[in-house]
Amino acid sequence: MIRLLHIEFQKIWKNRASRILTIAYFILLSFVALLASINFKFIGIDFRLADMGLFNFPFIWHFNTYMASILKLFLAIVIVSMMANEYSYGTLKQNLIDGLSKKEFILSKFYTVVAFALASTVFMFVLNLILGLNFSSYNEADIIFKDTSYLVAYFLKLVGFFSFCLFLGILVKRSAFALGFLFVWNIVEAILKWNVFAKLNKSETFSQFLPLESMSNLIREPFTRLNIIKNIETTVGGEAISRDYSVQFIPCIIVSIWILIFIILSYKILQKRDL
């Protein structure tokens, strides 16, 4: 495993574009911390995001993992191109000739995906711990570590999304087309969800099984959980809407199955193809 990771990291790290994107990704992740210092004046009153409860334990786990997962597109580009490049440079062929098995090849990519997701998760854990300890109104251990299930969901979401990218890279062979496909697929899911399934009145039931939808179900949007938004909703709608924000078991299972499908399909494609 170490050998495969080592091989893959050399390929990525020596590539300037991939290196810059990876570094940019982690720098942007840490910019989440800068949100804390945002001050703005609204109707003559000073607002500070940090004072709005954004960085309170345990809410911080939810809010920041949600925000951070938006940045995953950066690493998606790295992953798609690391696969597409192997085709365009002809190095996939050469790697196999040099004695890497097709299984090892897919595994080296998958391990990298997991390593990226793990690094992001650990990074988020440390960052949020620091932010929370500085800004949270609560700092009892059981409250601090209460909703850390969001970190698990975040990790799973990244592995799922990157596995999807990896699969597209292998299927389409070109990074631009693979990313285009990802975008088109996003639209297809939206159409399925809001049109096809909606007509059957089973929108939620069916759409939860779609890959991207199941990934976004892992961490639900945190904004309506904020007091300020809740107040607006109550004022407008007359009563408070109750929602379940916690990490659900079902989406975790669905995403795990998708990860398995993507990796196995990638392997099958590679096995069947004449290079």
Add this chain to the structure above:
Amino acid sequence: MSYLITTKNILLETILTITNLNKKFGVLHAVNNLSLEIKKGNVYGILGPNGSGKSTTLGIILNVVNKTSGEYKWFGGKLETHEALKKVGAIIERPNFYPYMSAYENLKLVCHIKEISENKIDEKLEVVGLLDRKNSKFKTFSLGMKQRLAIASALLNDPEILILDEPTNGLDPQGIRQIRDIIKLIASNGTTILLASHLLDEVEKVCSHVLVLQKGKMLYSGKVDGIMSNEGFFELEASNLNQLSETLSQLSAVEKITIEEGKVLVFLKTPMEASELNTYLFQKGIVLNHLVKRKFSLEEQFLALTKN
């Protein structure tokens, strides 16, 4: 004598066995029931026109093309293909490396894949004359340099067999010469080589054995001397060509007589020395202006084999 040769062949270790290998691309039968055996220490040339299935066959044994049916075994089938390939050095069609990495870094990656130490990189770069460019990025290399780097990469593990598919394709005369010298050097060290090429003089100069493929089928397999050991033919000139050919047709050793560009070409059934022929003609009152005994070159034999 022939008995001795056979015994010797049995004693040689078999590196690769191919049995009844087939590959179909749709209706195209690219490799047709091919069987062959590669023995340690020999230098094999695979000849064949474009599209004869050379590269496909190499692709199959190198794990990048899927076979339709048949079998191949590396080192007697003791190892899985990808494990066996770690003991093989191979370059195919064009050199494939990561353009953004230096020569040294690319070879380092190959070492990790083959699970060997990195301490031979410099030595192999020296063999192909690229040591002074080891820190240059691959994308800055000329085609000849890229091809030489590919050879260095294939040599990293001191392979049991070196497989080269059209190594001089697209190179300039200097590049071809360099690659050819490197191949000769490697062959002289006793490394088993499998060289696919359509440059016949290349094969003739380097190889001990030759395999001729056409439309996926094996037309000839054996020693280079074997394919060239024909009785040969005479090229003759005299003032009266008709009289000459008539006299010649009475000889029992003659198979065929043709007249081309003012010369009589005499093809033989059984061996005959030039002096013998000369004496015979002189006795018949014919004086020759020109007498040459020639053998078919590999090229002529190859063209004759692949004509239909």
